[in-house]
């Protein structure tokens with residue numbers, strides 16, 4: 001029997017839970033060729049949601065293209081990857097090459113088949129003649145126009161997903177945003193989803209005075225409802241031949257801080273441990289043993305995170321863990337955990353948020369990594 005829980009990668013359809021409204025909305029907006037912004041903290045499930053949406057749109061006959069902006073080490077490399085992804089809507093590599101040569105005549109793209117796979121195989125795209133920033137800028141304008149041409153030529157709407165979009169800022173700041181926005185807004189037959197996992201950067205990017213201000217609808221992905229997630233976990237345990245004790249799903253969701261990644265991870269590891277012992281039932285003890293094992297394995301890593309913090313930050317971090325993130329600035333909390341004055345507590349909180357250790361949700365502070373939270377609760381004093 002295969003482990004039914006998946007983490008650390010885009011989840012396949014059968015491991016995908018809920019998100020029905022979000023999926024509907026994303027599919028509808030993209031099919032209407034809107035330019036959608038999708039924002040959430042890391043590991044909430046943006047990429048998985050996008051993959052589901054693109055699959056649905058593909059089944060409806062739209063052409064879909066997906067690029068992870070953060071995987072590229074330079075602006076030029078990103079343009080090469082983007083051009084490649086667009087050309088890959090042709091299933092044969094020689095047709096992809098022909099299309100690119102015709103669409104980008106002045107850039108003289110070099111399209112090379114990667115060895116081994118025959119006519120349908122992978123290929124790479126490079127622009128060996130492009131070097132200066134000015135040439136890259138000119139190339140960008142041409143590459144950003146490609147989705148529109150593709151839609152026209154193939155007589156089908158195109159949907160482009162640019163994941164980890166916040167990384168675009170690193171390439172060439174404002175000018176990339178400008179060029180992309182200018183291209184996208186005239187492409188009536190192209191839907192875009194710009195997804196980003198650093199909410200503060202993304203919110204700035206869609207703010208006034210920036211090119212993407214009011215470019216299209218903004219979706220902020222929330223957590224999955226805990227009871228739904230818990231039910232899903234127990235159901236998958238049961239169907240994979242391991243009977244869960246009542247409440248196991250809820251306990252996993254709770255321990256994982258309802259972060260989708262951590263929920264799946266804890267479920268996955270618990271399932272593995274239970275199966276390895278040959279058991280056909282899983283209970284709360286099993287869960288806690290698995291958690292202890294994972295925390296042990298992560299010890300060096302968590303220790304390093306802890307060491308990087310100042311003493312004031314450590315104290316505030318512990319208070320957040322023990323107080324469940326609530327009323328950290330209150331006089332009673334500060335005196336009970338010996339935190340000092342409100343301004344220094346505020347400074348420590350801000351530093352922890354900046355370092356992505358904490359996240360502010362309304363008035364509460366949440367530990368981004370639920371396992372780190374458990375580690376702090378158990379291993380620090």
Ligand SMILES: Nc1ncnc2c1ncn2[C@@H]1O[C@H](COP(=O)(O)OP(=O)(O)OP(=O)(O)O)[C@@H](O)[C@H]1O
Pocket residue numbers: 006007008009010011015016017018019040041042043044045046047048049197259260261262264265
């Ligand atoms: N709808 C879902 N159902 C079940 N598990 C999910 C769902 N969404 C996300 N997950 C879990 O969270 C993990 C991370 O999901 P995904 O990579 O889609 O998130 P992300 O927001 O794109 O993360 P990142 O910001 O790191 O790119 C998945 O591997 C999976 O374990």
Ligand SMILES: [Mg+2]
Pocket residue numbers: 046047048163
């Ligand atoms: Mg992602």
